[in-house]
Amino acid sequence: MRARYGIPLGITAAGAAGLVYAAGFEARSFRLRRVTIPVLPAGMRPLRVLQVSDIHLVSGQRKKQHWLRSLAGLRPDFVINTGDNLSDPEGVPEVLDALGPLMEFPGAYVFGSNDYYGPKPRNPARYLIEKATGLHGLNGNAPAVGAIHNPWEDLRDGFDAAGWLNLTNTRGILKLEGVTVELTGLDDPHIKRDRYTEVAGGPSNAADFSMGVVHAPYLRVLDSFTADGYPLVLAGHTHGGQLCIPFYGALVTNCDLDTDRVKGLSTHTSQGRTSYLHVSAGCGTNRYTPVRFACPPEATLMTLVGRE
Numbered sequence: 109m110r111a112r113y114g115i116p117l118g119i120t121a122a123g124a125a126g127l128v129y130a131a132g133f134e135a136r137s138f139r140l141r142r143v144t145i146p147v148l149p150a151g152m153r154p155l156r157v158l159q160v161s162d163i164h165l166v167s168g169q170r171k172k173q174h175w176l177r178s179l180a181g182l183r184p185d186f187v188i189n190t191g192d193n194l195s196d197p198e199g200v201p202e203v204l205d206a207l208g209p210l211m212e213f214p215g216a217y218v219f220g221s222n223d224y225y226g227p228k229p230r231n232p233a234r235y236l237i238e239k240a241t242g243l244h245g246l247n248g249n250a251p252a253v254g255a256i257h258n259p260w261e262d263l264r265d266g267f268d269a270a271g272w273l274n275l276t277n278t279r280g281i282l283k284l285e286g287v288t289v290e291l292t293g294l295d296d297p298h299i300k301r302d303r304y305t306e307v308a309g310g311p312s313n314a315a316d317f318s319m320g321v322v323h324a325p326y327l328r329v330l331d332s333f334t335a336d337g338y339p340l341v342l343a344g345h346t347h348g349g350q351l352c353i354p355f356y357g358a359l360v361t362n363c364d365l366d367t368d369r370v371k372g373l374s375t376h377t378s379q380g381r382t383s384y385l386h387v388s389a390g391c392g393t394n395r396y397t398p399v400r401f402a403c404p405p406e407a408t409l410m411t412l413v414g415r416e
Contacts, residue, residue: 135400138175138391140182141408143373145384147339148317148414153287155317155412158184158210161344162390164195164222165203172391172405173206180209182409185284187213189272190344190388191220191296191323195227195395197258204266211270214282216291218275220323220345221245221299222394223263226256229396232351235360244363245298247326275321277303279312290315292338298324298345298363310336317412325365325387334378340412341385346370348389352402371403386410 273280275293295301311318348371349358
């Protein structure tokens with residue numbers, strides 16, 4: 109009897125311990141990633157850019173809100189929010205409160221699907237099926253039935269009132285102590301709201317530096333930004349894989365990006381040009397899967413410096 113039941117009980121205990129760790133500790137073990145990226149023209153002063161992404165705020169997440177407010181102490185030159193701020197239709201006031209100190213700095217934002225629509229319970233195996241089929245979000249799948257509509261207009265109005273640039277399929281300019289930064293953004297490709305033709309043409313000659321911003325790093329978007337000559341593209345969406353295998357990495361990216369580039373700094377090549385790509389693992393989770401494993405929540409402080 110001992111030999112017969114010892115292994116299943118051991119596996120059950122280990123699984124329970126892993127779940128407690130993933131939900132109770134790692135999902136709230138917030139980190140700051142720091143990275144230096146050589147993308148600026150020679151002679152231009154360095155720029156400090158703070159990227160926050162995939163907050164997925166649920167009312168009452170006080171530790172996450174306190175940590176987000178504390179990021180203002182980094183004193184970035186500007187802030188980029190790459191979307192999926194919500195995981196609760198009632199969460200807009202708390203998102204704006206948590207990001208309030210950061211909205212004292214120049215900034216810009218794009219939205220993700222979870223800003224527009226509330227989450228529903230979902231079988232995690234669906235992500236593996238979508239990886240196998242190559243169909244993600246509304247890219248080949250049928251539209252969701254009975255979707256919950258989030259009050260994204262209130263979130264937009266709060267960001268706009270603070271002076272952050274809305275980059276929904278458009279361009280914007282930040283002027284920072286004598287430096288002009290052009291930001292070209294897209295709406296979320298995961299739900300097929302991206303319209304690259306409306307922003308195509310590459311960096312403007314009037315800007316000292318230009319970069320692309322999008323929520324989900326789909327290859328069609330990365331190809332377009334790179335082919336147009338943007339030296340840097342920022343994205344989120346992937347959660348870094350969220351549930352990763354130690355010493356192996358992520359199993360899925362929830363888009364058509366390969367798992368080798370699921371988070372952090374990498375490069376992307378299209379039509380003979382190469383851009384840097386930074387994908388944030390984000391600092392939250394869907395409210396129905398509040399776990400992370402081998403992939404702690406994060407924000408990123410990027411120091412942009414002159415090209416080598």
